[in-house]
Amino acid sequence: MPRIRKNPTGVDPQLLVKDAAKLMPAPTRRLFLRGGASLGALAFLTGCDIVDSASAEHVLMKISYFNDRAQAWLFNPNKLAPTYPDSAVRRPFPFNAYYPEEDAPEVDKEDYKLEVGGMVDNKKSWTLDELYALPQETQITRLICVEGWSAIGKWTGTPLREFLRRVGADTRAKYVWFRCAEGYSTSIDMPTALHPQTQMTFKFDGEILPRKYGFPMKVRMPTKLGFKNPKHVMEMAVTDKYLGGYWEDQGYNWFSGI
C-alpha cells in the first residue's frame, strides 16, 4: 500500500473550517433547507411551511437527479472546451480543497500504484513510471469551481479514453469511479470519461504535478466543475453501479457538467 503521511479524513473539524466554512454550515451538512428569513417569505407566499419538512429535501434531490439526466442529454461528446494561450494561465494557480493546503496528502512516488478495477480486462496496477510512459498531451483550459470563480490552467497527461482502451475497459458501462489518497471520491458518466479532453494529469504548467495540485495524478475534465476533477487518484473502477462521491453524497449535483 502507498504510504500517506497525512490523512485529512476524520481530522479535527476545526482544520476543515478554513476553506469549507463558506461551503457549509458547521453542524448541518445535509440539513441545507434550514435557511433564514427568506424561507419565512416562502412559507408566507405559499401559505404553508414547506421547507421544514424532509419531503422538501427529497423533492429537491429528485429534481437534482432529473437535472443529471437533462445535463447528460445536453452533453455533446464531441464539443471541446475552449482552449487558451499560454499567457492566459493563472500563476500561481489557486489551491482549492476541503482541507488546508498543508494537509494535502503526501503520496510516496516509489510506492505508488494506480489500482484499476471493475469492468476492465486487465486489472494490473500501474506504477508511476509506467503511467509516465503513456502518450501525453497538454491542454490549457478553464477550471470552473462550483463556488463560481474560475482560473485557466495548463495540464499535461494521458487522455483517459486512451488509458481505458489500453486496460480493456467495457465502455458500455455507466460510470468511472475514482478513489483518492485522503478518502475523497467521485464518479463520472462514461461519455465524459471518453471525452477527448478528459485527462489523467501528471503535470501542471510543465512541472511534475505538485502535491497541492494532486500528486501524483489527478483527473482533469474541463467539461465538469472543479470538484469532479479528483486529485491524488489511487484507484479507478469501471462500473455500472452508482457510487456517488464525497460532495455528491452531501447534496451537490452529481453530473455537474459545464
Place this chain on the structure above:
Amino acid sequence: MSIGATHEQALTPAAPTGAAIHPLWVRLTHWVNAVAMIIMIGSGWQIYNASPLFAFLFPPGITLGGWLAGALLWHFAAMWLLVVNGLVYLVLGIATGRFRRKLVPIRPSEVLADTKAAFTGKLTYDDLSVYNAVQKLLYLGVILAGIVIVLSGLAIWKPVQLQELTAVFGGYDAARYVHFFAMAAIVGFFVLHVIMALLVPKSLRAMITGR
C-alpha cells in the same frame, strides 16, 4: 349580442360590462413568476456568497438554501419553474397581442411627462387597464431583464456546451457580472413594484381577482 360586439369587448378590457383587467393567464403567470423569482434570488444570493464579485456578502438570513449545495439545489430546481412559466407568459403575451396593446409604443416625451407627474403626485391610476408611459417602460424593461438573466444564467451554467452563448456575454467571468446586474435590475423593479402595489391597493386586487 352579435359576435362582432363580443369581439370588440374582448379587445377593450375596461369595457363597462366588467371584463377582467388582467386575464387569468396573466394573473397565474404573474404569481408563479413571483414565487420562482424569490426562490431564484434568495438562492442566488447564497451562491454569490460562496465567491462574491464585490466587497460585500448578502446577509445569510435573507438567503435560501443554508449552504452552497442547498442553494444550488433550489436554484436549479426553480429555474425550470421560472423558464417554463416565463415562456408561457411570453408566448401568450405575443400571441394574444397583449404586449402590443399594453406595452408599446413608449414615447420618451410621455415617459418624461409621466415621471414628472408621478413625482408631483399628479399621476392618476383611475383606469388600471391602461399603463402610463413609466409603467410601460418598467414592465418592458423587467421582461428584458428576465430574458437577460435567463440567458446569462445559461451561459454560466454551461460555458462549454453553450460556449457560443457564453461568448456573447464576453466569456464566463463577464457573464457572472451580467447575471448579477440583471438580478440587481429585477430586485430594483421588485422594490418599486411592491411599493406601488401598496400605494395603489386596487392594482394588487386586480392582479389577484382580475378586477
